[in-house]
Amino acid sequence: MQSTPPRAVTAICHALQEQIEHGLLAPGGKLPAERQLSEVFATTRITLREALLQLEAQGLIYREERRGWFVASQRLSYDLIERSHFHAMVRAQGRVASTELLSARLQPASAAICARLQLPALSSVVRICRLRRIDGRAVLYAEHYLNPRQFPGILDQNLGQSLTEVYARVYGIGYGQVCFEILPTALPLEAAAPLKVSTGSPGLQITRVNSDQHGRLIDCDLEYWRHDAICIRAHAG
Template sequence: MRNDAPRAVTAICKALAEQIEHGLLPPGGKLPAERKLSEVFDTTRITLREALVQLEAQGLIYREERRGWFASPPRVLYNLLGRSHFNAIVSGQGRKPSTDLLSARLQPASAYICGLLDLPALSSVVQIRRARRIDGRLVLYVEHYLNPALFPGILELDLSGSLTELYAAHYKIHYGRVRFEMLPTALQTEAAAALRVSQGSPALHIVRTNRDQDGRLIDCDLEYWRHDAIHVSVEVID
């Protein structure tokens, strides 16, 4: 039985992948309950769960806490050199963006944030926490940290839309040079709760540090993307 398990996992993965590829399990469509799938494939819940986890790692399916498994929608293309923002990127690909504002406040900056924004010790920063959706699906948890000296009164404004557009309209600030750092990670408590997934789920962590048109460090974003929701693209032209 132990020797048969790997073959069973491979067979289940192949069968479900084919169903997704041919549209029988449409993007965003809910898979049958694990119990039902175990009966369909005549296997144990342990073997089935291993197959589902492998498909999740491949980005073909995803899981939501207390809701079950779903076929993953197409990934959104994220061009790091495009100098665009979430709403424009998603809308430009025929998808619907939306944002949940989780919190916004002035708080002491951690040593890490002080380093990113080149702030002195014991500085304050504006922290804005948001969860972002594509076609209603939670895909991104982000913490924005702003230098408060450059954005007076920002906590009184509508922070559920594009910060890029808000900066330009209210402060005449436009993005200039941008620095990105990326690494795969496992979601910790706060990000996992915001995205309604299990703690430890795979994710792509992007740290974005932004300067304005005058070269000033203005803010940084700590982004946590569901790993199956994003396709990072960079094209360098001589």
């Protein structure tokens, strides 16, 4: 079986990258269908797809299931040291943030969540699942696991807004120490479906275990990001 011609793939990558860098293909804009692009570059769909996958790996373009290929916007700068929440972080970078509540309920905690929040066996946690968008594009699926003892009545609150602001306004709770774990991952089904990508697509998992201002463990966040949507930074003084 003949392999994909590397020169053809490289030429397509360079041509599309040049169009993107010069603004002819604008961020958020939809690329022509693969069949049309194959005709433009006088190549096969296999060769074209290899080029598109390489550009996707570089974070220049992205694909949504049943919608096609799009030009990626500038990555969100995610500063691990700065104490900020998603909406404030996005607004500070001149973008528009939105949050969609997918589900919220009290449920038994998994062994992993019990360990992270130092809860005894058979404990219950509040599980809140949300989809977060930047400029209308779904980039983050998040699962929040809260110790219900710290947040009585939390399920009656508006959970489509910043939890950080709800914690402060309703419960007088602010963040203290935060522990991060960051891992490249293959997106699981529960994250891939709302992000409109195939299960197993590359992503970034950020696990945050949060303590309050008094040192008590209060919640654990599992964040699944599209890999092209975020740039992790840490500025230590």
